[in-house]
Each structure stands twice: as structure tokens, then as C-alpha cells.
Amino acid sequence: NNVAVYYGQGYNQPRLRHFCDQTSNDIINIGFINEFPADVNDWPGSNFANQCDGNMFPGTDLLNGCHQIWEDIPYCQNLGKTVLLSIGGGTATTEYLKDDATAEWFADFLWYAFGPNPTDPAKILEFPRPFLTAVVDGFDFDIEHNGGVGWAAMINRLRSYYETYTEKKMYISGAPQCAIPDAQLSDAIQNSWFDFIWVQFYNTDSCSARAWVEGYGDFNFGQWVQIIRAGANPDAKLYIGLPASSSAANPGYYITPSEAEPLISTYMELYPEQFGGVMLWEATASDNNVIDGLTYAENIQEILYS
Numbered sequence: 001n002n003v004a005v006y007y008g009q010g011y012n013q014p015r016l017r018h019f020c021d022q023t024s025n026d027i028i029n030i031g032f033i034n035e036f037p038a039d040v041n042d043w044p045g046s047n048f049a050n051q052c053d054g055n056m057f058p059g060t061d062l063l064n065g066c067h068q069i070w071e072d073i074p075y076c077q078n079l080g081k082t083v084l085l086s087i088g089g090g091t092a093t094t095e096y097l098k099d100d101a102t103a104e105w106f107a108d109f110l111w112y113a114f115g116p117n118p119t120d121p122a123k124i125l126e127f128p129r130p131f132l133t134a135v136v137d138g139f140d141f142d143i144e145h146n147g148g149v150g151w152a153a154m155i156n157r158l159r160s161y162y163e164t165y166t167e168k169k170m171y172i173s174g175a176p177q178c179a180i181p182d183a184q185l186s187d188a189i190q191n192s193w194f195d196f197i198w199v200q201f202y203n204t205d206s207c208s209a210r211a212w213v214e215g216y217g218d219f220n221f222g223q224w225v226q227i228i229r230a231g232a233n234p235d236a237k238l239y240i241g242l243p244a245s246s247s248a249a250n251p252g253y254y255i256t257p258s259e260a261e262p263l264i265s266t267y268m269e270l271y272p273e274q275f276g277g278v279m280l281w282e283a284t285a286s287d288n289n290v291i292d293g294l295t296y297a298e299n300i301q302e303i304l305y306s
């Protein structure tokens with residue numbers, strides 16, 4: 001079982017390699033590509049908080065020169081970490097896809113800009129390389145607003161590129177909110193191939209991990225298992241998403257490691273095939289939340305390996 005952490009929006013966060021030096025983190029989602037193309041040929045925008053040097057590709061909101069990230073992605077991969085680039089993150093005003101054509105363009109852009117280094121001179125001319133020669137291990141969809149148009153088309157387009165690429169396995173993951181159906185990702189889960197689904201069992205009270213601990217509401221991991229089994233990839237791994245500290249998500253959703261232990265054990269044992277591990281929002285919050293001498297992520301890792 002794995003621990004997946006989000007990185008890139010942490011308060012005063014250290015550089016990426018700090019989190020790759022931690023054995024508690026297996027998958028790292030770098031967030032975010034937080035502005036989506038308004039139309040075909042439009043470039044997306046990015047934000048990685050205090051990282052990078054504040055330079056954009058001219059006329060765009062796409063960061064250029066994120067030396068900490070392009071240096072650290074191969075460092076992390078050499079340590080066996082899976083590094084995904086996360087799309088979305090929750091800024092409603094800039095995260096919207098108008099149609100499948102725009103979605104497929106978005107997929108093209110991400111593939112040539114952040115995927116394998118293009119060899120076709122035309123592609124080299126057309127697309128930037130924000131992380132230079134670093135090649136991510138796939139893309140994460142943290143889509144929190146504006147509905148489901150385009151996501152299945154975009155993921156299917158990425159999959160068609162993945163099929164042409166034999167150097168390494170590449171992944172698709174998603175971070176739906178826990179209420180079912182998820183307005184943004186349920187259609188994509190039904191119609192396109194995900195490898196990991198990490199459900200945000202926070203910020204929505206009725207299906208939250210906090211509700212399970214307190215004995216109310218409808219924590220719906222089991223229903224998410226059924227959704228995945230009816231989806232395009234029935235073998236997608238399902239993760240329990242949790243806040244990594246009391247201030248990491250909306251107030252009241254944090255659960256302590258000792259509260260998380262029975263929850264994780266219950267569902268790890270109920271659904272051993274589907275259970276993939278725990279997702280944490282987010283890495284710096286985990287570092288700043290030390291309990292019994294271990295970060296929150298290390299505490300969660302102990303539970304997964306116990």
C-alpha cells in the first residue's frame with residue numbers, strides 16, 4: 001500500500017527533493033496546473049507557490065524556470081518515487097474546459113510539454129518544456145469545479161499517447177470529492193482509464209472520515225469501490241484521502257493517526273484488492289504535524305504497514 005502526498009501549495013514549503021528523501025512518501029502529486037486553456041492553441045497556467053523564480057513564458061501564466069522542480073523530479077524518480085503533475089486544485093475561475101476539442105488540445109499540450117521529450121522538430125518548436133528534460137510519470141486530475149465536460153476525452157487522448165510510449169509506465173489519477181456522483185470526475189471514471197482514485201474524505205461532512213470516526217454520516221468508500229468496478233478500469237486502486245494536519249483542509253475534518261488507524265484497517269481488510277493506500281493533503285502540512293516523533297505521513301505509513 002502507498003502513501004500519496006500533494007506537493008506544491010505548502011506554506012513556506014521546502015523543495016521537492018526534501019519530500020523524496022522521506023520513505024513515507026511513495027507517490028508525489030505536484031500541484032498545480034491551475035489555469036486551463038480557454039480554447040485550442042491556448043496555453044495553460046501554473047502555480048507552485050514559493051517555488052520557481054516568478055518568470056513566465058511571455059504572454060502566459062505558465063511558469064518558466066522552475067529549477068527546483070526540474071532538478072528534483074529525476075532525483076525523486078531515481079529514489080523510486082512516482083511523480084505526477086496535478087491539474088486543477090480548486091481555483092474555480094480559471095479551471096473550466098469548454099468542449100472535447102479544447103480538452104484534447106490540453107492533453108496534447110501536457111504530453112509534449114511535460115511528458116517524454118519530443119523528437120519531432122515541429123513539436124519541439126511548438127511546445128515549451130517548463131521542467132526541461134524532466135519527464136513526469138503521469139497526470140493527476142484534482143478537478144473541483146465547473147462540471148465534467150472534456151475530462152474523459154482528455155484522459156483518453158493522454159492514454160493514446162501512453163500507448164505509444166514504451167520507455168516507462170505512465171499513470172492517470174483523480175481526486176474526486178467524496179459525495180457521489182462527483183460532478184467533475186464521475187463521468188471520466190466511467191469512460192476513461194484511471195490507475196489511482198484518491199477520494200477527498202474531507203471538506204464534505206456527510207461522507208467525511210471525521211463523520212466515520214464520530215459515528216454519523218455515510219462514509220462511502222464501499223460505494224466508491226462499486227463505482228470503480230463499474231468504470232473503465234475496474235482494477236483502479238482506491239485511496240483514502242485525508243488532511244495531513246488540522247489546518248490543511250476546512251476546519252473539523254482532520255483526524256488523528258489513532259483515529260485514522262481503525263478506519264484504514266477496516267477498509268484495507270474489507271477491500272484488499274481495491275485498497276491502494278492513503279492520500280494526504282498535503283506534504284508540508286504533514287511535516288509540520290509531528291506526533292510521537294513522526295510526521296503525519298510517517299504515522300500513516302506505520303498504520304499501512306502494521
Ligand SMILES: CNC(=O)NC(=N)Nc1ccccc1
Pocket residue numbers: 006089090142175200203248249250281
Ligand atoms: C486533492 N486536493 C485537495 O485536497 N484540495 C484541497 N484540500 N483544497 C482545500 C480546500 C479547502 C481548504 C483547504 C484546501
